Amino acid sequence: MAVIVRDQGFSKDDLDGRSFIGMEDAEISEDLSLAIELPNHADLPALKTLLPKIGAIRINFPNFGDGRGFSIATKLRHMGYAGRLRASGHVIADQYALARRSGFDEIEIDDELAARQPENQWISGKDWKSGSYQDRLLKTELAPTR
């Protein structure tokens, strides 16, 4: 079972078993609240017309050293995407604040990682809202945040 990490701590997946589908399937779907899975090298402009139909996006981190997901998240927010944004795969507790500040809402981790890096490592002292240089310098920023 996957664990979902949010600001409040660990929780269960509340997407009710809805599965994330790929971009190609999304294009032909009639569903008005899609959950889609994006690789961290996705072609985002191609997604533009679909965005209004999307309720959740999951971006996979193949390993924690591959930081492309952070830029994908930022770009999605700049494109006006205001739905749920989830990181999954190998993301470590030390990256939680980076993920939140890049526009992710939550992180999906597996049980092994959740056991090795328990809840308190993700939330204790990781007060990612307590201020950053980027907030201070770019505070006139207009990008949508949640």
Next chain:
Amino acid sequence: MYKYSEFDEFFVRRRVEEFRDQVRRRLDGSLTEDEFKPLRLKNGLYLQLHAYMLRVAIPYGTFDSRQMRQLADIADKWDKGYGHFTTRQNIQFNWPKLADVPAILDALADVDMHAIQTSGNCIRNVTADHFAGAAADEIADPRPTAELLRQWSTDHPEFQYLPRKFKIAVSGSSRDRAVTKAHDIGLRSIRDAGGSPGYEVLIGGGLGRTPMIGAVVREFLPESELLAYVESILRVYNLHGRRDNKYKARLKILVHETGIEKLSREIEAEFAERKKWFAGVDPELIEALKSAFKPPEFNLSRTGAFERRLEKDSGFRAWADTNLFEHRCSAYSIATVSLKPIGGTPGDASANQMRALADIAERLGHDEIRASHEQNIILPHIRKDDLPEAYDVLAASGLQTANFGLVSDIIACPGMDYCALATARSIPIAQEISRRFAALGIEREIGSMKIKISGCINACGHHHVGHIGILGLERAGVENYQITLGGDATETAALGDRAGRGFSADELIPALERLVEAYLRLRDSCRETFLEAYRRLGPEPFRAALYPETGKLAA
């Protein structure tokens, strides 16, 4: 000088606590070794050949007496009584214990310093012209820009896990003393036709295995758009830089493989998007940064003490001749303190030497000190008539070496003595070269000469841009030194040409002697530097001197 804001203080303290916690979590198994590695690197901690090494940032090379004294205390308390100034305006401590590192980071935070992002695949310490704020030829002080970039890049959430390290340098003069063309991003302050301030932007420079000179990606970028543009470059790089091969992961390879025109279009497209969401940095903040680097109040009076000492002391005269540079204020000089004593380790300073430098800066130098990428220390504002006194303090600490810019002012990486990646020694080679030419007594006759030595192909010693570059390799278990000729790190940047087969450590010094003798013979006057002569004559006569067995000696 810039002083930490409340936020800076809060941030570095929080960061020390975070790192303390990470060390703990590594020890209790929460973090694997793989996961811990980038975290420690982002806090400046390397695992070297014999021990850990802590690399401390001196942002844009500017610091003061209080900070220098603290570095001296750290060297005494947690290291072996000295520190090593690097080619990127950092200082390295080679012998700290892992358990002591959080305490060292605390001691740094006490004096507004840190080791953040001095290593790892992130934006590194931003470097700038070491004569900033003092040089007569300066157009704009690069440090407000560098400080803005330091803040913006620190813990930037998007750019902590880049394909590879990322280096930015800023120059504010027509003379490039910051090697901007060998950085991932090089910024040169310029003004547009209407007189508004901005930058020329170069990308894709870098040395290392595949040396490349940066290319202009933007001829004029308005000052107010800097962060949005730099962010766009970084975003394109983060998304498209290669991650399959660490030797092909730097921005220069992306520039090379994509082509500068195409990549520049991608960056401009990203920039256009970015600007929709970016209202610019608060102009008040920019003004506050500029005023933080206001020049000190100079004392314009003259007493003639400088000239009197010049007249009667040939040692002082020799030092003044090489180690002083023109200050924007005629009553002052910029003094370079050489950390290259004959036979010493380039860039090393003992705790007591650091304290002597702090004393001079505090008493005679408007409390400003600079670290240069050439591994020397700069006292940027010394009144000419105070130079004799400053010189005496330097001499009492063995810091009076009069060789700035000469053959013994060598850049050398740590090499086999410290570095786990080294294929050859580099410090002992530098020591031998400086001893040999000092013994020959022809240093001044040779004049301007930049020798740069790297102990492996990673080129931390910048050998590609040395007038004479030396690269230490290993062939069948024996050190083998390759020579490159004609490199240049300035505004006329060029990569050196490989001369030919390498030399053993024993053959190297005689070969360099033949090379220098050939130059002295071939130059058209004593004003023509080695580099000028090389550019005029081409490599052949110099190759002939290096390899007399293969051809005729040039007459």
